[in-house]
Each structure stands twice: as structure tokens, then as C-alpha cells.
Amino acid sequence: MKLADRIKEVKPSATLAVTAKAKQMKQEGVDVISFGAGEPDFDTPDYIKEAAKTAIDKGKTKYTQDIGTIELRKAICADIQKYNNVSYKPEEVIVSNGAKQSLYNIFQVLCQKGDEVIILSPFWVSYVEMVRMSEAKPVIVNLNEKDGFSLDIKALKKAVNKRTKAIIVNSPSNPTGRIFSSDELKQIAKISLKNNLIVISDEIYKRLIYGGKKHVSMASLGEDIKKQTIIVDGVSKTYSMTGWRIGYLASNNPDIVAAAKNMQSHATSNPCSISQEAAEKALSVEDKSFGIMAQEFEKRRDYMVSAINKIDSLHCVKPDGAFYVFCNISETGLDSLAFAKRLLEDERVAVIPGEAFGWKDYIRLSFATGMKDIEKGLDRMKNFVRFIRVESH
Ligand SMILES: Cc1ncc(COP(=O)(O)O)c(C=O)c1O
Numbered sequence: 001m002k003l004a005d006r007i008k009e010v011k012p013s014a015t016l017a018v019t020a021k022a023k024q025m026k027q028e029g030v031d032v033i034s035f036g037a038g039e040p041d042f043d044t045p046d047y048i049k050e051a052a053k054t055a056i057d058k059g060k061t062k063y064t065q066d067i068g069t070i071e072l073r074k075a076i077c078a079d080i081q082k083y084n085n086v087s088y089k090p091e092e093v094i095v096s097n098g099a100k101q102s103l104y105n106i107f108q109v110l111c112q113k114g115d116e117v118i119i120l121s122p123f124w125v126s127y128v129e130m131v132r133m134s135e136a137k138p139v140i141v142n143l144n145e146k147d148g149f150s151l152d153i154k155a156l157k158k159a160v161n162k163r164t165k166a167i168i169v170n171s172p173s174n175p176t177g178r179i180f181s182s183d184e185l186k187q188i189a190k191i192s193l194k195n196n197l198i199v200i201s202d203e204i205y206k207r208l209i210y211g212g213k214k215h216v217s218m219a220s221l222g223e224d225i226k227k228q229t230i231i232v233d234g235v236s237k238t239y240s241m242t243g244w245r246i247g248y249l250a251s252n253n254p255d256i257v258a259a260a261k262n263m264q265s266h267a268t269s270n271p272c273s274i275s276q277e278a279a280e281k282a283l284s285v286e287d288k289s290f291g292i293m294a295q296e297f298e299k300r301r302d303y304m305v306s307a308i309n310k311i312d313s314l315h316c317v318k319p320d321g322a323f324y325v326f327c328n329i330s331e332t333g334l335d336s337l338a339f340a341k342r343l344l345e346d347e348r349v350a351v352i353p354g355e356a357f358g359w360k361d362y363i364r365l366s367f368a369t370g371m372k373d374i375e376k377g378l379d380r381m382k383n384f385v386r387f388i389r390v391e392s393h
Helices: 014-027 046-057 070-084 098-110 125-133 153-159 182-195 223-228 254-267 273-284 288-309 336-347 371-392
Strands: 093-096 116-121 137-142 164-170 198-202 229-234 247-250 324-328 362-366
Touching: 014 336, 046 273, 070 093, 070 229, 070 247, 070 273, 093 098, 093 254, 098 125, 098 198, 098 229, 098 247, 098 254, 116 125, 116 153, 125 137, 137 153, 153 182, 164 182, 182 198, 182 223, 198 223, 223 229, 288 324, 288 371, 336 362, 336 371
Parallel strands: 116 137, 116 164, 164 198, 198 229
Antiparallel strands: 093 247, 229 247, 324 362
């Protein structure tokens, strides 16, 4: 049986592969510490769960509008206004099964063979594969490593050509946690306006920000760039709702919205009606649970960064947002796949190889795991690196 050419190039998610292996080892009774998590270790807050229970009791268990309920889309618009300082109408929002489906819809409606999409690197692993699934070509543009992964404007300008359709901007970033400054965003906006590029602005970590830093949305920079920007966001990370599968896109380009609506209506229809009720509650109520989680993340981040930088041969920059530390391992002499494999086998610690994000000299550690495990896991990593250093001499 011959599968479609389109799927042959698509690689399985390396991040999911490592977490799956670590989970399997845990199930077999092995004491594994996992730094692989791409989701908060906190439970979904009770008031959100209650909203879902009420939705079931009230019979909100049927199809909704394919693009999501009007109530949820209104709550999303209010949230964007509050945290991004931009206004959208509910008809400019499409709710999907997680931000992943929003992104997938976007590439499918925008791109085809012959198109190119610029992906700033380090990048979230799924962008490349999603672009490939649309048959467009992912064009990787490295950020400035020396500068903690700031924008390399020269490299970006060089990558743009007539085939360039879009650029993906992910701030705060997975895997680096870096937030693009207003100045960097303005430079990207200028190039996008000049070359008529669509900016896909993935802002899923926009509220997970530490040390008083500020998130700026690309769409807030002016009416002209707003027209070319598609915001992607969701409730997965902010409200510990990864399993509920609610994400969205917002765009004031009616053609993009109509095409994505059309596609989703045939592919999956509406996302889960009960999850939509829960997401509406999450976005509409100010609750202390978020603040508690964010504070805890900040504490863990500080500990993790300082502990890593005390280990010979490892170093990392303090992330401003999200819940990941991108750690340089080049001095160990191992590439990221070998490092991750041996660390899991020898010391029972799971990390994600940087190769999944375009960088072989790095590993990604998530601090969305309890403090005790962070301490234990980093102690084990220290032993591992010490052993590697002895071994290589
Ligand atoms: C940068 C980024 N964008 C989008 C997503 C997708 O989130 P979800 O589909 O759970 O809404 C993730 C999840 O890991 C992510 O890290």
C-alpha cells in the first residue's frame, strides 16, 4: 500500500517520543524524573471543572456553531483586548481543538507547493511539520545565539523572497522562553509589510511571564500590521487545560477566517461543547489559581537556572516566559540526542533533545514539575555530566 507523498516527510514529534518513553519507564516502576513536560503540573482549577459539570447537567452536550459559541468568542475578544491591547470582533475568531488545530488550519488555508514559510529558530517542533503538511517549504532562520536568541535582522532579510508567504513569531518562545522586544517585533512587522507576508503570532505563553517583563502582541503595533497578523492562542497553558483542547485564531482578514471556518466545518466541526463552556469560564473569571501557579513557576525557574549554571560544562540563559529552560550542552562533547538518551538510561532523567527545536547543542528542560523533582533531577544530571567529563578524558 502506498501512502500519500505528503505524509512521508512528516517526522513524529520528538518531544512526545521522549515523554512517552519516560512515562513507560515510570509505569514499569522505574524512578524517572521527567523534565519533558509541555504542560503545567497543576490541576485544572475547580471553578473551571465546575463550569464543565454544569454544562453537562444543563445538556450543553450537542453541536455548537462550528467556529465555537458566541459566548466563548466574546470572552476571547475581551481577553485579547485585556492582554494584547487589540480589539477583535467575535466573528473574527475561530475556536478549534487546541492551538495546534488553529495553526494547522492556518497553514492549510494559506500555503501550497511553491510557497515558503519562515520559521525563526529555535522553533517549536510542530511548526516545521505542519508547514510540510501544507506542502509549503519551511525556511529556517536562526536567531542570534550569542545574544540569548535575539532577532538576526540580516538573516531574516536574506531569507525573504517572492515565494515567502508567512513568518511564524512565537513569543514567549517554546523552547527558549524568550520574549521579543517591541523593537524586534517592529522590525519583523516592517519586513512583513514591505513584502506582504502574513505574520502568524503564536502567543500561547503570553501570560506566563516572569520578573515584571511585558508581552507585546504583534497585532497591537498598528492597524496595518494587524491586518496581516493572525493571532494564535488558547487556554491550554494558562489554565492547565491541555487535555480540554481549546485554542483559537483571531484575524481581521475575512478571507482567511472564511476559509479556516470552511475547512474546520468539514474536518472536525466545533471543538467539544463542554470544554468550550469551561474555557469561557476560565477566560471570564479572575481567580487566584493562576497567580499561585505563575509564582511557583518563577521560583522553580530561578532555582533551575542557577543550579544548571553551577554545573561544569552546562550553561543557560534565564527565560523571561513559558516554562522551559534551553540549556547549552556543547562542552559535554555529546550531541543532544545522545545526551538525552544516555541521561535517561544512566540517570533516569528525561529531557527533550534540542535537535527537535533545530539545535543539536541544546536540551530543553521543563520546570512544569515539582520542586523536589527538579532538585533531584538536576543532582542526577550533575552526576551524569561529571561522569561524561571523566569518561572523555
Ligand atoms: C508554542 C506552542 N504553540 C502551540 C501549542 C499548542 O497548544 P494546544 O494545542 O494545547 O492549544 C504548544 C503546545 O505545546 C506550544 O508550545
